[in-house]
Amino acid sequence: MDAALRALNRFGLGARVGEARRLSDPRGWLRAQLRGDAPSVTPPAGADPETVGDAVRGLRQLGQGDEAERRQARRRLQEIAGAELRHAVTERVTSDRPFVERLVAFWSNHLCVSIGGKVLVAPLAGGYERDVIRPHVLGRFEDMVLASARHPAMLAYLDNFQSIGPASAAATLGQRAGRLRATPEQAAPRRGLNENYARELLELHTLGVDGGYTQQDVQELARMLTGWTIDGIPGPGARAAAGSRPRGRGGRQGGGPRAQAAAPDGPLRFVFREALHEPGAKTLLGTRYGEDGEDEAVRAIKTLCAHPSTARFVARKLVTHFVSDDPPQAAVDRVAQTFRTSGGNLKTVADVLIDLPEAWQDDRRKFRAPQDWLVAVLRALGTTDVRENVGPLLRQLRQPLWSPAAPKGYGDTLQEWADPDSLLNRGELARTIARIPGLRDLDPRSLLEVVDLPANAPLAAMLADSTIARDERLALALAGPAFQWR
Numbered sequence: 001m002d003a004a005l006r007a008l009n010r011f012g013l014g015a016r017v018g019e020a021r022r023l024s025d026p027r028g029w030l031r032a033q034l035r036g037d038a039p040s041v042t043p044p045a046g047a048d049p050e051t052v053g054d055a056v057r058g059l060r061q062l063g064q065g066d067e068a069e070r071r072q073a074r075r076r077l078q079e080i081a082g083a084e085l086r087h088a089v090t091e092r093v094t095s096d097r098p099f100v101e102r103l104v105a106f107w108s109n110h111l112c113v114s115i116g117g118k119v120l121v122a123p124l125a126g127g128y129e130r131d132v133i134r135p136h137v138l139g140r141f142e143d144m145v146l147a148s149a150r151h152p153a154m155l156a157y158l159d160n161f162q163s164i165g166p167a168s169a170a171a172t173l174g175q176r177a178g179r180l181r182a183t184p185e186q187a188a189p190r191r192g193l194n195e196n197y198a199r200e201l202l203e204l205h206t207l208g209v210d211g212g213y214t215q216q217d218v219q220e221l222a223r224m225l226t227g228w229t230i231d232g233i234p235g236p237g238a239r240a241a242a243g244s245r246p247r248g249r250g251g252r253q254g255g256g257p258r259a260q261a262a263a264p265d266g267p268l269r270f271v272f273r274e275a276l277h278e279p280g281a282k283t284l285l286g287t288r289y290g291e292d293g294e295d296e297a298v299r300a301i302k303t304l305c306a307h308p309s310t311a312r313f314v315a316r317k318l319v320t321h322f323v324s325d326d327p328p329q330a331a332v333d334r335v336a337q338t339f340r341t342s343g344g345n346l347k348t349v350a351d352v353l354i355d356l357p358e359a360w361q362d363d364r365r366k367f368r369a370p371q372d373w374l375v376a377v378l379r380a381l382g383t384t385d386v387r388e389n390v391g392p393l394l395r396q397l398r399q400p401l402w403s404p405a406a407p408k409g410y411g412d413t414l415q416e417w418a419d420p421d422s423l424l425n426r427g428e429l430a431r432t433i434a435r436i437p438g439l440r441d442l443d444p445r446s447l448l449e450v451v452d453l454p455a456n457a458p459l460a461a462m463l464a465d466s467t468i469a470r471d472e473r474l475a476l477a478l479a480g481p482a483f484q485w486r
Contacts, residue, residue: 001362003027005452009486010322010359010366012098014376015450030354033097034347038104038137041130044087047080049267052123053232055080056268059119060233077123081115082391084126085401089394090386093378100137103350105371106321108133108402110314111148111205112409113157115402124153124268125402141314141344142305145205149301150270152230154197158407163194165226165278173275193278198222200407206304208313213285220282224289224297227277232268311339317412322353324364325413331358365485367414370397372486373426377478380450381439397425418484430479434471444473451482 007026008015023029043049059073095101108129115122132151136144148154155161164171171192198221202213272294282289282296287303289296304310315336319327335352342348358364368376371394378386394400399417404410411417433439444463453459459482463473477483 001360002452003360005450006360008098009376009450009452011102011354013092013095013102013372014098014379014486016379016382017446017449020449027354030099031351033099034138034350038100038134039091039095039097041087041091041134043127043130044083047083047087047123047126049127050265052080052127053267054265055123056120057233057265074119077119080123081125082388084123085391085394086386086388088126088129088401089375089390092375093386094384098379099350103137103346104129104133106318107137107144107346109404109409110317111144111154112404112407113153113402114404114407116400116405118157120156121153124151124156127151128153129402136346138347138350139345141310141339141346142302144346145201145305146298146301148205149197149201149225149228149297152232152268152270155228155230155270158197158200159194160197160225161229163197163222163226163228164192164276165223166192167280168226168278169275170273193219193222193226195219195222198225201301202304204408206301206313207307207309211307211309211313217284220284221297221300223278223282224284224300227273227275227294228297229271229273229276230268231271232266305344308336308340311336311344315339318349318353319356319358321366321412323356323359324366325415328358331356367418368484368486369410369412369417370394370399370422370426371401373397373484374429376450376483376486377430377433380447380478380483381433381442393429396429398422423479423484426484427475427479430475431471433478434474439474440470442474444470444477447474447477447483451477452485453482457482 002020003026004020004023005015007023007030008019011030055073055076059070059077062070062073092098092101092105111133113121113125113128115125128148128151132144132147132154136147149160152161195218199218202211202218202221203209207213274293277293280291284300285303285307289299292299312332315332316327318335319331323331334356335349338352339349353359374390374393374397391400399410445460448460448463451459459477459480462468463477465473468476
């Protein structure tokens with residue numbers, strides 16, 4: 001095992017030609033990337049928060065109106081999503097702190113949103129990664145989870161922005177209005193408590209499926225989270241919220257923005273609306289939480305993030321990602337202990353990952369997921385210009401950015417990505433890439449510097465064989481077995 005290539009490929013996002021020769025201290029190189037904050041990223045042109053807010057409102061305000069106008073509005077949201085996607089992939093391909101970028105991708109998948117099923121999420125996913133994951137990737141886990149819970153992308157993806165406490169002021173007003181309507185056909189559609197986000201917060205973001213919670217805990221946490229919604233678009237209870245009185249310190253409801261009607265313009269933002277919040281005390285994991293507006297859920301999320309089950313669950317996912325599909329228990333225990341003792345300090349956790357001896361053993365291998373493979377290809381080829389077709393290419397590889405089929409995110413093991421169809425897709429794409437005119441002067445043998453090969457591996461002889469067309473040799477290197485592992 002070449003330690004420099006292990007650092008560049010396993011912890012980073014793929015070696016560049018000549019990079020391993022310059023890396024005399026692989027662990028020191030990784031540790032240096034953890035100094036300071038994560039690199040900040042500005043939105044791409046046309047994807048600033050105000051423009052995104054206007055685009056989302058434009059679609060929602062059309063309602064059931066002209067279908068051509070609705071198609072145009074949807075197209076605008078998809079254009080924003082495409083610009084964000086290209087922007088994010090460019091950051092991975094060009095970054096000089098690829099370990100940090102891998103951590104951003106890992107946590108973005110752990111606390112994932114998906115643009116695949118909801119058009120409202122499409123223009124928000126890039127901002128979610130930029131504003132929720134990136135600022136906290138070297139900070140505290142609980143701060144990242146709280147930021148995730150409050151972001152419009154997560155509020156929309158898992159439907160919490162539509163959740164209404166059954167005994168809340170908004171629900172009472174809605175029931176009263178429904179009784180006053182002349183016929184059942186005129187009654188407004190009933191909305192109530194939505195458990196989607198509460199369930200995934202427990203099962204996928206913190207404790208894990210075996211973390212010791214019950215269905216009753218899901219329901220109680222969902223009640224705590226009522227009132228956590230989106231400002232900037234019409235939503236349930238906005239009219240009722242405008243007339244409710246704020247509570248909490250400094251004229252705020254439990255520390256959140258003051259209740260108000262939905263803003264007619266500007267960016268989409270988190271707001272806590274007391275009128276939607278379920279009154280009364282709640283009990284979560286055996287602990288009673290007195291009625292306290294927004295702070296009920298804030299306290300609950302902090303408690304969940306500090307729970308021993310969360311440390312074990314998160315540690316197993318990290319070791320699976322950085323060590324092997326069958327994570328060694330000693331490594332999981334060490335990462336979990338660091339997570340607990342550091343209070344969920346993710347920079348400290350990342351540092352201990354570097355020191356895991358199991359991560360540097362010859363027999364521990366990780367298969368590249370499609371996004372990893374494409375980014376590694378582009379880094380190996382020295383690309384700095386990520387083309388607009390990167391989105392379709394990732395769809396061809398069956399792992400489009402920010403589009404997992406379920407809230408658990410994309411899988412991270414060989415079994416999920418090494419099927420014959422996936423490998424065939426990589427081979428076809430490798431041949432297409434190898435024919436790009438700008439790569440005509442690239443010597444295929446240079447790619448031997450980015451893969452960790454055993455002595456006398458046949459790949460070296462094949463890449464030097466001039467009887468094979470240059471682009472075929474290049475494609476065979478990118479699609480061959482050696483390049484599939486990190």
